Amino acid sequence: xxxxxxxxxxxxxxxxxxxxxxxxxxxxxxxxxxxxxxxxxxxxxxxxxxxxxxxxxxxxxxxxxxxxxxxxxxxxxxxxxxxxxxxxxxxxxxxxxxxxxxxxxxxxxxxxxxxxxxxxxxxxxxxxxxxxxxxxxxxxxxxxxxxxxxxxxxxxxxxxxxxxxxxxxxxxxxxxxxxxxxxxxxxxxxxxxxxxxxxxxxxxxxxxxxxxxxxxxxxxxxxxxxxxxxxxxxxxxxxxxxxxxxxxxxxxxxxxxxxxxxxxxxxxxxxxxxxxxxxxxxxxxxxxxxxxxxxxxxxxxxxxxxxxxxxxxxxxxxxxxxxxxxxxxxxxxxxxxxxxxxxxxxxxxxxxxxxxxxxxxxxxxxxxxxxxxxxxxxxxx
Amino acid sequence: xxxxxxxxxxxxxxxxxxxxxxxxxxxxxxxxxxxxxxxxxxxxxxxxxxxxxxxxxxxxxxxxxxxxxxxxxxxxxxxxxxxxxxxxxxxxxxxxxxxxxxxxxxxxxxxxxxxxxxxxxxxxxxxxxxxxxxxxxxxxxxxxxxxxxxxxxxxxxxxxxxxxxxxxxxxxxxxxxxxxxxxxxxxxxxxxxxxxxxxxxxxxxxxxxxxxxxxxxxxxxxxxxxxxxxxxxxxxxxxxxxxxxxxxxxxxxxxxxxxxxxxxxxxxxxxxxxxxxxxxxxxxxxxxxxxxxxxxxxxxxxxxxxxxxxxxxxxxxxxxxxxxxxxxxxxxxxxxxxxxxxxxxxxxxxxxxxxxxxxxxxxxxxxxxxxxxxxxxxxxxxxxxxxxxxxxxxxxxxxxxxxxxxxxxxxx
Numbered sequence: 001x002x003x004x005x006x007x008x009x010x011x012x013x014x015x016x017x018x019x020x021x022x023x024x025x026x027x028x029x030x031x032x033x034x035x036x037x038x039x040x041x042x043x044x045x046x047x048x049x050x051x052x053x054x055x056x057x058x059x060x061x062x063x064x065x066x067x068x069x070x071x072x073x074x075x076x077x078x079x080x081x082x083x084x085x086x087x088x089x090x091x092x093x094x095x096x097x098x099x100x101x102x103x104x105x106x107x108x109x110x111x112x113x114x115x116x117x118x119x120x121x122x123x124x125x126x127x128x129x130x131x132x133x134x135x136x137x138x139x140x141x142x143x144x145x146x147x148x149x150x151x152x153x154x155x156x157x158x159x160x161x162x163x164x165x166x167x168x169x170x171x172x173x174x175x176x177x178x179x180x181x182x183x184x185x186x187x188x189x190x191x192x193x194x195x196x197x198x199x200x201x202x203x204x205x206x207x208x209x210x211x212x213x214x215x216x217x218x219x220x221x222x223x224x225x226x227x228x229x230x231x232x233x234x235x236x237x238x239x240x241x242x243x244x245x246x247x248x249x250x251x252x253x254x255x256x257x258x259x260x261x262x263x264x265x266x267x268x269x270x271x272x273x274x275x276x277x278x279x280x281x282x283x284x285x286x287x288x289x290x291x292x293x294x295x296x297x298x299x300x301x302x303x304x305x306x307x308x309x310x311x312x313x314x315x316x317x318x319x320x321x322x323x324x325x326x327x328x329x330x331x332x333x334x335x336x337x338x339x340x341x342x343x344x345x346x347x348x349x350x351x352x353x354x355x356x357x358x359x360x361x362x363x364x365x366x367x368x369x370x371x372x373x374x375x376x377x378x379x380x381x
Numbered sequence: 382x383x384x385x386x387x388x389x390x391x392x393x394x395x396x397x398x399x400x401x402x403x404x405x406x407x408x409x410x411x412x413x414x415x416x417x418x419x420x421x422x423x424x425x426x427x428x429x430x431x432x433x434x435x436x437x438x439x440x441x442x443x444x445x446x447x448x449x450x451x452x453x454x455x456x457x458x459x460x461x462x463x464x465x466x467x468x469x470x471x472x473x474x475x476x477x478x479x480x481x482x483x484x485x486x487x488x489x490x491x492x493x494x495x496x497x498x499x500x501x502x503x504x505x506x507x508x509x510x511x512x513x514x515x516x517x518x519x520x521x522x523x524x525x526x527x528x529x530x531x532x533x534x535x536x537x538x539x540x541x542x543x544x545x546x547x548x549x550x551x552x553x554x555x556x557x558x559x560x561x562x563x564x565x566x567x568x569x570x571x572x573x574x575x576x577x578x579x580x581x582x583x584x585x586x587x588x589x590x591x592x593x594x595x596x597x598x599x600x601x602x603x604x605x606x607x608x609x610x611x612x613x614x615x616x617x618x619x620x621x622x623x624x625x626x627x628x629x630x631x632x633x634x635x636x637x638x639x640x641x642x643x644x645x646x647x648x649x650x651x652x653x654x655x656x657x658x659x660x661x662x663x664x665x666x667x668x669x670x671x672x673x674x675x676x677x678x679x680x681x682x683x684x685x686x687x688x689x690x691x692x693x694x695x696x697x698x699x700x701x702x703x704x705x706x707x708x709x710x711x712x713x714x715x716x717x718x719x720x721x722x723x724x725x726x727x728x729x730x731x732x733x734x735x736x737x738x739x740x741x742x743x744x745x746x747x748x749x750x751x752x753x754x755x756x757x758x759x760x761x762x763x764x765x766x767x768x769x770x771x772x773x774x775x776x777x778x779x780x781x782x783x784x785x786x787x788x789x790x791x792x793x
Binding site (some may be wrong): 024027028029030031032036037040089091092093094095328329331332333334335336338351364365 | 413416419420421422423424425432435436439478479482483484485486488490491492495496497506507510511514515593596597599600604605608659662696697
């Protein structure tokens with residue numbers, strides 16, 4: 001609430017009146033906020049929680065699609081290569097996921113993410129196959145350090161004009177975002193604006209096989225226009241890429257700044273290789289380390305590390321260890337014990353259902369009286 | 382009503398512990414079936430309902446700006462009353478139960494929700510979700526039985542104070558939200574204490590309640606009347622808000638009375654819940670609650686507490702599914718030969734009020750009073766009310782003897 005935003009002496013009278021009006025509206029809507037009513041008509045207005053409306057869903061391949069979103073008025077913009085966290089309601093349940101923004105800032109103010117439906121992926125399948133135009137999504141501001149440096153005119157500094165991008169699978173998406181910004185593609189073909197003139201870019205793109213490769217057309221078009229030099233590698237055709245082969249594919253590797261985005265294995269190999277040779281490398285792991293559900297684990301709660309087995313409610317285990325926990329009915333009906341699970345996995349002792357949380361999903365509220373540790377977990381308390 | 386264990390015909394006497402466990406498993410299976418299939422349509426239901434309620438409230442309040450005109454007053458007041466009922470019953474009560482927590486929407490979550498009611502969410506969640514729902518109908522544990530101010534059971538000793546309980550009950554109905562706030566605070570227990578002896582949680586809780594009342598009353602009786610003042614509608618808007626609040630209070634009080642108070646609903650002794658299994662808990666929840674039959678509209682307006690039995694079996698199950706599980710639950714109760722108390726609103730309300738009157742009088746008084754012996758009974762009642770404990774005991778013995786004689790059928 002805005003009650004802490006008391007007007008300072010010397011504030012514009014307009015602001016003071018605005019503030020008073022806000023107080024009146026709050027008094028008229030309590031215990032709700034005026035925003036709860038405004039959300040009914042203008043969910044994308046300035047001052048609202050950040051949301052976005054799906055403008056279109058454009059299929060890329062059989063299992064990938066680009067979701068074009070009109071973000072709320074408070075969208076602060078982004079830099080190519082950054083990602084955005086998006087909340088989607090799947091079967092009525094809200095899920096948060098992070099996706100790379102696949103366009104540079106667009107003139108029409110829209111943003112887009114390209115999503116590949118992974119097998120058993122609840123959210124990705126919903127986004128690719130079942131998302132309708134007009135759907136309201138929740139957003140966070142763009143984030144991520146995986147970006148090209150640029151001056152105020154968008155020009156890449158001299159230190160970063162010889163580049164190597166190594167991408168694997170969906171890891172291509174932030175790179176495509178950067179490339180589209182450097183070389184806008186129009187109906188009349190790929191543009192090469194002055195700011196991108198003497199860039200020397202090699203893209204090594206790795207995928208399991210050719211048809212699986214999303215954005216291949218984009219990369220091929222850029223290659224055909226002479227904007228980049230594309231080296232496409234398919235595991236089934238060329239074998240799995242190793243560092244020795246990379247050196248052969250890109251002979252002037254040492255002269256380039258490397259940006260890599262993909263799964264952990266590839267990034268680790270690159271890091272080892274580049275560190276040994278003292279070469280500059282910027283990486284982004286595309287899929288966060290997925291939480292694997294087990295049976296029992298270390299529970300981090302109330303500033304303590306507690307070893308809990310898979311049959312004991314976290315509430316009991318924590319209390320046994322001397323943590324003062326919120327509690328209620330102790331049978332899963334009153335929600336008096338709910339705490340946010342920041343990271344890890346818990347199992348509902350009544351149903352066996354596993355609930356997971358990590359940096360990508362954000363915290364998930366769980367009932368500690370009927371949940372047991374299903375792996376290491378961190379509760380916010 | 383007497384604790385189920387003391388009844389001549391305990392309705393669970395025919396069940397072995399194995400039967401009860403099998404009964405519990407069948408009830409649990411019904412719950413699992415719904416959990417497995419709930420999803421997008423349920424989420425759409427609550428979002429639609431919340432949007433409808435907010436539009437209705439905004440529309441009614443806008444209409445009340447013109448409340449100086451009688452038609453606007455009537456329409457606005459009716460709309461606001463319905464909006465307040467929906468907000469407390471089908472939305473607030475159920476969201477704060479955590480019935481919608483599974484959606485992981487922080488705006489429709491038990492930890493964040495607050496309602497248009499004098500009692501703050503935190504206090505209510507403790508006394509209602511934790512105490513009432515866990516210890517449903519356990520004498521001495523579940524204070525919802527009579528809200529600590531009424532005589533709710535024959536085993537509770539009669540005192541002349543209870544003669545006025547129908548009046549208390551009517552007053553409590555009109556100002557139910559304040560009654561609940563006082564009850565959540567355990568005002569009766571802590572207020573008589575010296576200030577410095579009162580526990581900290583009470584002092585803090587009382588502060589929170591006063592703050593909440595100030596805000597809620599400020600909204601209904603100051604801010605909105607003032608907004609209507611330029612159109613000459615200060616007083617009519619104030620009255621409209623008062624009517625809407627009293628209307629909501631009386632309605633929710635009536636629904637809640639029908640939930641645990643009608644004849645046929647069982648109460649339990651404190652010792653009976655020692656080591657209670659989940660199946661026994663299910664049994665107690667079912668026997669300790671009563672349903673109201675009626676239209677879909679009635680169900681929604683009651684917050685689906687008309688499916689009180691189902692709500693008490695599955696307090697965290699979203700309310701829009703209770704109508705669907707009710708016939709399944711009823712079938713399981715019938716299969717195990719258990720009573721499933723249900724009746725229309727007038728019937729259940731009448732039954733609950735009848736009980737309030739009956740228990741306001743000494744045991745057996747109402748049942749043994751006929752036109753012929755009325756003067757004698759009134760004289761006895763007068764003596765019991767004005768005399769000491771000894772007099773009460775002696776006359777009570779006479780009443781008990783009369784009630785057990787063949788002349789009078791025992792009270793229903």
